[in-house]
Amino acid sequence: MSLRAKKSEIIKKEKRNLYLISALSVFEEKGFNNTRIKDITKKAGTSVGNFYNYFKSKEEVFEVIISGLAELMIGKFRELFFYFQENKIPPISAVKNLFRGYAKMFKAKKETFLIFLEQMGGINSKYRAKRNEIIDNFTNEVEEIIIKLEEFGARYQNPKVTARVWTSTVLGVFNWWIRSDFELEEKELIDNLTDFLVRGTMTD
Amino acid sequence: MSLRAKKSEIIKKEKRNLYLISALSVFEEKGFNNTRIKDITKKAGTSVGNFYNYFKSKEEVFEVIISGLAELMIGKFRELFFYFQENKIPPISAVKNLFRGYAKMFKAKKETFLIFLEQMGGINSKYRAKRNEIIDNFTNEVEEIIIKLEEFGARYQNPKVTARVWTSTVLGVFNWWIRSDFELEEKELIDNLTDFLVRGTMTD
Amino acid sequence: MSLRAKKSEIIKKEKRNLYLISALSVFEEKGFNNTRIKDITKKAGTSVGNFYNYFKSKEEVFEVIISGLAELMIGKFRELFFYFQENKIPPISAVKNLFRGYAKMFKAKKETFLIFLEQMGGINSKYRAKRNEIIDNFTNEVEEIIIKLEEFGARYQNPKVTARVWTSTVLGVFNWWIRSDFELEEKELIDNLTDFLVRGTMTD
Amino acid sequence: MSLRAKKSEIIKKEKRNLYLISALSVFEEKGFNNTRIKDITKKAGTSVGNFYNYFKSKEEVFEVIISGLAELMIGKFRELFFYFQENKIPPISAVKNLFRGYAKMFKAKKETFLIFLEQMGGINSKYRAKRNEIIDNFTNEVEEIIIKLEEFGARYQNPKVTARVWTSTVLGVFNWWIRSDFELEEKELIDNLTDFLVRGTMTD
DNA sequence: AATGAATGAGTGTTCATTCAT
DNA sequence: CATGAATGAACACTCATTCAT
Numbered sequence: 001m002s003l004r005a006k007k008s009e010i011i012k013k014e015k016r017n018l019y020l021i022s023a024l025s026v027f028e029e030k031g032f033n034n035t036r037i038k039d040i041t042k043k044a045g046t047s048v049g050n051f052y053n054y055f056k057s058k059e060e061v062f063e064v065i066i067s068g069l070a071e072l073m074i075g076k077f078r079e080l081f082f083y084f085q086e087n088k089i090p091p092i093s094a095v096k097n098l099f100r101g102y103a104k105m106f107k108a109k110k111e112t113f114l115i116f117l118e119q120m121g122g123i124n125s126k127y128r129a130k131r132n133e134i135i136d137n138f139t140n141e142v143e144e145i146i147i148k149l150e151e152f153g154a155r156y157q158n159p160k161v162t163a164r165v166w167t168s169t170v171l172g173v174f175n176w177w178i179r180s181d182f183e184l185e186e187k188e189l190i191d192n193l194t195d196f197l198v199r200g201t202m203t204d
Numbered sequence: 205m206s207l208r209a210k211k212s213e214i215i216k217k218e219k220r221n222l223y224l225i226s227a228l229s230v231f232e233e234k235g236f237n238n239t240r241i242k243d244i245t246k247k248a249g250t251s252v253g254n255f256y257n258y259f260k261s262k263e264e265v266f267e268v269i270i271s272g273l274a275e276l277m278i279g280k281f282r283e284l285f286f287y288f289q290e291n292k293i294p295p296i297s298a299v300k301n302l303f304r305g306y307a308k309m310f311k312a313k314k315e316t317f318l319i320f321l322e323q324m325g326g327i328n329s330k331y332r333a334k335r336n337e338i339i340d341n342f343t344n345e346v347e348e349i350i351i352k353l354e355e356f357g358a359r360y361q362n363p364k365v366t367a368r369v370w371t372s373t374v375l376g377v378f379n380w381w382i383r384s385d386f387e388l389e390e391k392e393l394i395d396n397l398t399d400f401l402v403r404g405t406m407t408d
Numbered sequence: 409m410s411l412r413a414k415k416s417e418i419i420k421k422e423k424r425n426l427y428l429i430s431a432l433s434v435f436e437e438k439g440f441n442n443t444r445i446k447d448i449t450k451k452a453g454t455s456v457g458n459f460y461n462y463f464k465s466k467e468e469v470f471e472v473i474i475s476g477l478a479e480l481m482i483g484k485f486r487e488l489f490f491y492f493q494e495n496k497i498p499p500i501s502a503v504k505n506l507f508r509g510y511a512k513m514f515k516a517k518k519e520t521f522l523i524f525l526e527q528m529g530g531i532n533s534k535y536r537a538k539r540n541e542i543i544d545n546f547t548n549e550v551e552e553i554i555i556k557l558e559e560f561g562a563r564y565q566n567p568k569v570t571a572r573v574w575t576s577t578v579l580g581v582f583n584w585w586i587r588s589d590f591e592l593e594e595k596e597l598i599d600n601l602t603d604f605l606v607r608g609t610m611t612d
Numbered sequence: 613m614s615l616r617a618k619k620s621e622i623i624k625k626e627k628r629n630l631y632l633i634s635a636l637s638v639f640e641e642k643g644f645n646n647t648r649i650k651d652i653t654k655k656a657g658t659s660v661g662n663f664y665n666y667f668k669s670k671e672e673v674f675e676v677i678i679s680g681l682a683e684l685m686i687g688k689f690r691e692l693f694f695y696f697q698e699n700k701i702p703p704i705s706a707v708k709n710l711f712r713g714y715a716k717m718f719k720a721k722k723e724t725f726l727i728f729l730e731q732m733g734g735i736n737s738k739y740r741a742k743r744n745e746i747i748d749n750f751t752n753e754v755e756e757i758i759i760k761l762e763e764f765g766a767r768y769q770n771p772k773v774t775a776r777v778w779t780s781t782v783l784g785v786f787n788w789w790i791r792s793d794f795e796l797e798e799k800e801l802i803d804n805l806t807d808f809l810v811r812g813t814m815t816d
Numbered sequence: 817a818a819t820g821a822a823t824g825a826g827t828g829t830t831c832a833t834t835c836a837t
Numbered sequence: 838c839a840t841g842a843a844t845g846a847a848c849a850c851t852c853a854t855t856c857a858t
Binding site for chain 2: 822
Binding site for chain 6: 818819820821822823824825826827828829830831832833834835836837
């Protein structure tokens, strides 16, 4: 690739990114269904037609925005899982670490998560299915850890329920935290959350 | 009111109900935004125009369907709260009782709750706000109980976080239970859920 | 026809009349196009379905209301024409007599005339054509008199224009008189109008 | 503004104009209420959606078409009034001048005037009120002149009635002249009309 | 005859997407 | 690539008329 081509490639990527950021902000405010392509391009300072040089449809921007969320959420969990096994970290520290990572992630991607958590299920059936699939996959990953935890002193329990409690809690509590504009001190949030979940999961 | 008028009154209520049921089912399947009035009337076996003899807009049916949910959820909690104070019921039994009531309620209104939990936030900003308001009110009610629980041996904790954990858990877990078509035995679900939440909340 | 049948005939006519009166009032207020059958039946204290036992369509009521207007306007003119020829009444008295009759007629049928004068042309092409036809027929009648007037000292003039001036004036001025709720004294109106038209028509 | 932008500005104005002309012609033929947006765009050779790039509603086109009529009618009158005072023109010449201007104006805007005169009152109450307001304002202007005319030898009369006669006559006679496709020679029309109105107004 | 629920064709407006410039 | 005008399918809602009771 020539230097010139490479440069244009970069510019193209930047423009695409600009659209993603603009769309994200409008989706978050108005919701997918009430967002007009014009709203996005206006925010980006370009024209309607131009948008279609970078995305083939309104759905595509949405999907790009959402894509990666699943990996992000699950990735964090896997990190913990790995760390946990390798380093024999005590569960409480491990969980706190995880939640610190989550707090950072939710802060960095607050709009995206709000869209995912609050809106995605209501856009259409396809996205509702996708949303549930993401949550289910996430829960399955969590479930595996719950099972492993028995070795570390978790009490006997139905791991499906426990895993669902964990994911519901994480998603629900962080959703509230984002919506409240991170009002509650991060340390307090994480300490309380961890305490609750660990007590709920482990034996005394 | 004449006998004739009373009869027609009843028939009218039944027809209205038929529309509510039809709409509920179509909303659940296609989502509000992708539901056409014709879908509803087809399912009800009537004509488009007739729908508007019973509801003044598509939004109205939706609102009638959703209305009452908040009261229902909060009502159950208040029942517990009252019972709990009056009868000095041990927390575990009280919570199990509550969840039995919830299980019944979610079963009876599964489509409505699915719409509320999964779709409502994505329809438009108005409904997103309403959804969050309902959840927040619910959480506030729960918070009051959490605070009372200290008398009964709850450990020191941030009640806002704990309340949020409870509501997130209840909504998230029951959402999954509905979606999975109640696959897991009700007793197992309730026992595990109760166990988790009580341990998370109370001191050892 | 039996007595019973005759009685029911009368009742039927009364009901029909009630509808005509109700429709007239609603048409005048809302205009034909923005009048709903329900508006008419509500005013009449009956039901939508009942209306169609008396009229076969919304247009029919309108046509019945308007029908007769043409004859009424032209009839008055013919009366004058006849009187005038037979009795050699001086023009000024004849015209004043005519206008007195007109004033009475416009007062008695004010809503009907308002509909005819202000609204009829805007309902649809058919009624616009009818409206113009009525006005043209009226003008033709007037034209005949204008021509005769030469014998009585009218100056030379194009009778088509003069006739058009007369009808435009009569319709325009009485329209205003009705709209202003007959504020101006009838005598003053008639005296001035007559004076103007006669001076405009006759030689000095 | 760039040359390119200026060009597009001009094209846009032309397209808007095309719509105005198309709408005018369809309104005149079918009437406002029976005109479909599709009728307008078909006549303009464009698509339905495109119409809404130029006008925000069907009512807007109508209002743009009608707007200016009032000013036009009254403007002509004021011209005369001014001329008349300044130049001490004898009334007959002044009136003839005015009517020549009116004839030209009605010819140039025949469809618009037909819509205003025949249809506007029947579209809906709002437009009926507007129509009457325009006519009343026009009449008030005329009334002022009538009052001034006394200095120039007008006989004593009720100026409200006389003004109403003038406007009714002008609107009624020109309405007919337009409808008859200007059959009558302009000079003949104006001479007769002027003669009539001046005789009616002035003393011998 | 009276009622008012039922019907369904009809219409203004929106908006994702395309395309000429 | 950029622009924004052009396209037309889609849809909520209306209302004259019909019809079962």
